[in-house]
Amino acid sequence: MGQRVLLxxxxxxxxxxxxxxxxxDGWTVETHADGATAVAAVERKRPDVIILDVMLPNKSGFEILRELRDMADHATRPVLMLTARGQKxxxxxxxxxxxxxxxxxxFSNTEMLEVVRRLAAEAPENPMDTSHG
Incomplete structure (x- = not known):
């Protein structure tokens, strides 16, 4: 598969x-733990899918997501947000x-895998996805 996830x-x-x-499942998983430098990590690594926690040290996942969506290169990059607080x-x-x-x-292992696969398959600028299904 050769696809990369930044966690x-x-x-x-x-x-x-x-x-x-x-x-x-064949994914390359890179990790980053500091909210303050998370956007820079995405810029450097350019992953196929981002898994983003809400509660991070120094900056929230919501702030990071808003910053990424304001950048042309990351406006459509798939982001799966994780939180321990599931309130509406x-x-x-x-x-x-x-x-x-x-x-x-x-979360269940199955749910995590299915969502990451689906996000990667639906990514608009995904050159790896040549199959349909």
């Missing part, structure tokens, strides 16, 4: 779980900021 998350257990789930207002804020998909923790 922006500061919780070691979540990082290891997601890395395990996705790398078993969090989901509404994520949608207002332009999230591709919103998922609460804890």
């Amino acid at each position: 922006i998350e500061d919780e070691p257990n979540i990082i290891e779980a997601i890395r395990f789930i996705l790398s078993r 207002k969090d989901r509404d804020m994520a949608e207002a900021a332009g999230v591709s998909h919103f998922m609460t923790k804890p």
